[in-house]
Amino acid sequence: xxxxxxxxxxxxxxxxxxxxxxxxxxxxxxxxxxxxxxxxxxxxxxxxxxxxxxxxxxxxxxxxxxxxxxxxxxxxxxxxxxxxxxxxxxxxxxxxxxxx
Amino acid sequence: xxxxxxxxxxxxxxxxxxxxxxxxxxxxxxxxxxxxxxxxxxxxxxxxxxxxxxxxxxxxxxxxxxxxxxxxxxxxxxxxxxxxxxxxxxxxxxxxxxxxxxxxxxxxxxxxxxxxxxxxxxxxxxxxxxxxxxxxxxxxxxxxxxxxxxxxxxxxxxxxxxxxxxxxxxxxxxxxxxxxxxxxxxxxxxxxxxxxxxxxxxxxxxxxxxxxxxxxxxxxxxxxxxxxxxxxxxxxxxxxxxxxxxxxxxxxxxxxxxxxxxxxxxxxxxxxxxxxxxxxxxxxxxxxxxxxxxxxxxxxxxxxxxxxxxxxxxxxxxxxxxxxxxxxxxxxxxxxxxxxxxxxxxxxxxxxxxxxxxxxxxxxxxxxxxxxxxxxxxxxxxxxxxxxxxxxxxxxxxxxxxxxxxxxxxxxxxxxxxxxxxxxxxxxxxxxxxxxxxxxxxxxxxxxxxxxxxxxxxxxxxxxxxxxxxxxxxxxxxxxxxxxxxxxxxxxxxxxxxxxxxxxxxxxxxxxxxxxxxxxxxxxxxxxxxxxxxxxxxxxxxxxxxxxxxxxxxxxxxxxxxxxxxxxxxxxxxxxxxxxxxxxxxxxxxxxxxxxxxxxxxxxxxxxxxxxxxxxxxxxxxxxxxxxxxxxxxxxxxxxxxxxxxxxxxxxxxxxxxxxxxxxxxxx
Numbered sequence: 001x002x003x004x005x006x007x008x009x010x011x012x013x014x015x016x017x018x019x020x021x022x023x024x025x026x027x028x029x030x031x032x033x034x035x036x037x038x039x040x041x042x043x044x045x046x047x048x049x050x051x052x053x054x055x056x057x058x059x060x061x062x063x064x065x066x067x068x069x070x071x072x073x074x075x076x077x078x079x080x081x082x083x084x085x086x087x088x089x090x091x092x093x094x095x096x097x098x099x100x
Numbered sequence: 101x102x103x104x105x106x107x108x109x110x111x112x113x114x115x116x117x118x119x120x121x122x123x124x125x126x127x128x129x130x131x132x133x134x135x136x137x138x139x140x141x142x143x144x145x146x147x148x149x150x151x152x153x154x155x156x157x158x159x160x161x162x163x164x165x166x167x168x169x170x171x172x173x174x175x176x177x178x179x180x181x182x183x184x185x186x187x188x189x190x191x192x193x194x195x196x197x198x199x200x201x202x203x204x205x206x207x208x209x210x211x212x213x214x215x216x217x218x219x220x221x222x223x224x225x226x227x228x229x230x231x232x233x234x235x236x237x238x239x240x241x242x243x244x245x246x247x248x249x250x251x252x253x254x255x256x257x258x259x260x261x262x263x264x265x266x267x268x269x270x271x272x273x274x275x276x277x278x279x280x281x282x283x284x285x286x287x288x289x290x291x292x293x294x295x296x297x298x299x300x301x302x303x304x305x306x307x308x309x310x311x312x313x314x315x316x317x318x319x320x321x322x323x324x325x326x327x328x329x330x331x332x333x334x335x336x337x338x339x340x341x342x343x344x345x346x347x348x349x350x351x352x353x354x355x356x357x358x359x360x361x362x363x364x365x366x367x368x369x370x371x372x373x374x375x376x377x378x379x380x381x382x383x384x385x386x387x388x389x390x391x392x393x394x395x396x397x398x399x400x401x402x403x404x405x406x407x408x409x410x411x412x413x414x415x416x417x418x419x420x421x422x423x424x425x426x427x428x429x430x431x432x433x434x435x436x437x438x439x440x441x442x443x444x445x446x447x448x449x450x451x452x453x454x455x456x457x458x459x460x461x462x463x464x465x466x467x468x469x470x471x472x473x474x475x476x477x478x479x480x481x482x483x484x485x486x487x488x489x490x491x492x493x494x495x496x497x498x499x500x501x502x503x504x505x506x507x508x509x510x511x512x513x514x515x516x517x518x519x520x521x522x523x524x525x526x527x528x529x530x531x532x533x534x535x536x537x538x539x540x541x542x543x544x545x546x547x548x549x550x551x552x553x554x555x556x557x558x559x560x561x562x563x564x565x566x567x568x569x570x571x572x573x574x575x576x577x578x579x580x581x582x583x584x585x586x587x588x589x590x591x592x593x594x595x596x597x598x599x600x601x602x603x604x605x606x607x608x609x610x611x612x613x614x615x616x617x618x619x620x621x622x623x624x625x626x627x628x629x630x631x632x633x634x635x636x637x638x639x640x641x642x643x644x645x646x647x648x649x650x651x652x653x654x655x656x657x658x659x660x661x662x663x664x665x666x667x668x669x670x671x672x673x674x675x676x677x678x679x680x681x682x683x684x685x686x687x688x689x690x691x692x693x694x695x696x697x698x699x700x701x702x703x704x705x706x707x708x709x710x711x712x713x714x715x716x717x718x719x720x721x722x723x724x725x726x727x728x729x730x731x732x733x734x735x736x737x738x739x740x741x742x743x744x745x746x747x748x749x750x751x752x753x754x755x756x757x758x759x760x761x762x763x764x765x766x767x768x
Binding site for chain 2: 019022023024031092093095096097098099
């Protein structure tokens with residue numbers, strides 16, 4: 001049995017990688033992938049607590065999050081494709097029309 | 101009704117206790133409904149009259165029909181139950197002075213209720229025809245109903261302030277109705293004259309009320325309490341005498357006695373039904389009623405008070421009767437005869453207890469026959485389109501109905517038996533004889549001769565001879581002749597109520613102290629019949645044939661004096677009205693120009709400079725605050741928009757920094 005703190009620390013590192021990716025990467029696909037990292041870090045936490053507390057609802061939540069993440073990635077990638085068709089670029093820094 | 105409720109079932113005197121005391125009937129207990137109905141109908145007429153079919157008279161006629169039935173019920177209750185009835189609620193209290201609102205019913209009230217409601221109803225019906233097509237038809241009915249309600253308040257009032265309220269509303273209504281056709285300047289002047297002249301009498305009246313309230317120790321203005329206090333003998337005779345004479349001032353004004361009678365002939369400027377209702381039958385009787393209602397005060401005053409009342413009555417009687425001789429306007433003849441007949445009542449009241457029932461009886465009969473005469477005159481004027489008897493003559497052939505009813509009224513006014521005027525006038529003469537006041541008796545008899553003479557003159561000039569006008573004559577519509585018929589019947593039989601051989605029920609209803617046994621004195625009756633016969637015969641001889649110049653104008657200086665109305669109007673105008681109007685008004689003009697206008701202009705200047713200051717404050721401080729708020733927002737917004745870069749990752753940075761800050765704050 002893996003000890004719970006070990007898993008939590010690993011999940012925190014994973015989440016931090018995701019945050020870094022979201023904030024720092026220029027490529028929109030990479031940003032989406034970083035978001036997936038953060039979601040999976042959360043999933044890891046949910047499953048770990050579920051196993052530790054012997055409560056199955058954490059795993060159900062994890063499955064739910066996976067389903068939502070799949071939908072989110074579907075929409076996100078569709079947006080990226082449309083973006084590339086319009087601007088011939090997927091650099092998020094260049095997509096800044098929505099301002100004053 | 102909430103509030104202090106008092107029911108005073110007072111005995112009317114020692115012998116009244118002998119009458120079986122039963123509870124007052126429903127009508128007596130609810131007599132206050134009669135004026136309320138009138139005021140309600142006035143309000144309905146004012147607010148809904150023009151939208152009602154027939155333009156509004158229906159409310160007044162219905163209310164007065166109901167009022168007449170109620171009044172008959174009240175009189176019936178009094179006839180079967182001698183007790184008086186009083187019902188008061190507290191209106192307001194000032195210190196020790198408690199002002200009540202209530203009504204007092206005795207025989208006199210009952211009779212007055214009957215007179216007012218019946219004559220007012222007749223006048224309402226009559227006006228349907230007479231005022232038909234008038235521009236202010238609905239308004240006319242509104243004022244008529246209001247007036248009737250006010251008169252009923254005066255009649256029912258249990259205290260003097262309540263009476264004064266009704267009295268003043270009547271004054272206003274009288275003013276409005278005299279000036280009903282105010283487009284003609286003469287009419288509005290007459291209205292102002294009537295209002296101001298009666299006001300001259302109202303001032304002493306009000307001080308009389310104050311004196312009487314003072315006499316009760318500033319506790320109440322209730323008439324019965326005042327009467328008891330005055331009769332109790334603890335009030336100084338001087339105070340009572342002053343109060344009596346001051347109250348009599350109100351009577352002189354309202355009932356048109358010397359020296360304030362000059363307004364009444366001018367009041368004939370109003371529509372004729374109004375003259376019948378207000379200036380002949382009811383309002384002018386209010387002054388007489390006032391004296392009768394507060395008669396204890398007059399009885400317990402120094403005898404000089406009653407003597408003054410008699411003298412005023414006697415003087416007015418002669419002056420007015422003589423003035424009636426030279427008038428050509430049929431309404432003015434009737435106006436002067438009204439003054440003269442009112443003076444009969446005043447003179448009778450001056451005789452004390454003996455004259456009291458006689459005066460009230462004359463008031464009762466006079467109301468009916470004078471209303472009849474005025475309405476008849478209205479019918480004549482309606483046909484001839486002129487007030488002047490010189491434009492009339494020969495109307496007998498064209499207006500049968502008016503002719504016969506007017507004849508009955510004239511006979512009653514002249515005092516021919518068995519018409520009502522004879523009985524009441526006879527009572528007054530008899531009372532004067534019983535009191536051994538022979539100068540008054542002689543005046544009354546001479547007055548009777550003159551009355552008979554001018555009545556004959558008026559009648560012959562109007563209805564006999566040949567028609568001298570140019571109008572196409574016609575009988576008046578049914579709505580005008582029907583009231584004439586009703587009043588003629590009343591004129592024929594009202595007198596019998598006071599006729600001793602048939603029991604004289606009137607004297608059982610209206611008495612002062614104790615009911616008197618009715619007396620009929622044949623010698624006095626014969627004397628008054630002779631006087632009347634002399635008057636009528638001389639009138640017949642002189643006016644049998646029409647003369648273009650009236651014979652009464654051929655009496656030299658005397659005629660001149662009469663034509664100029666004893667120069668009394670000139671005196672009032674030149675020596676009272678004009679000095680006040682010219683000097684005072686000049687002073688008031690100066691005051692107005694300099695002081696009042698100065699104040700007004702000063703206020704304007706102050707307001708201007710003040711407004712300058714306010715403008716500066718407005719521009720700089722208030723507008724500054726408003727603009728400053730706008731500018732601040734703009735500056736803040738300019739700064740804030742730098743944050744919105746459109747770069748989504750900056751937003752994400754903000755989000756994460758916020759989450760971290762929040763978690764630091766929460767988990768510290």
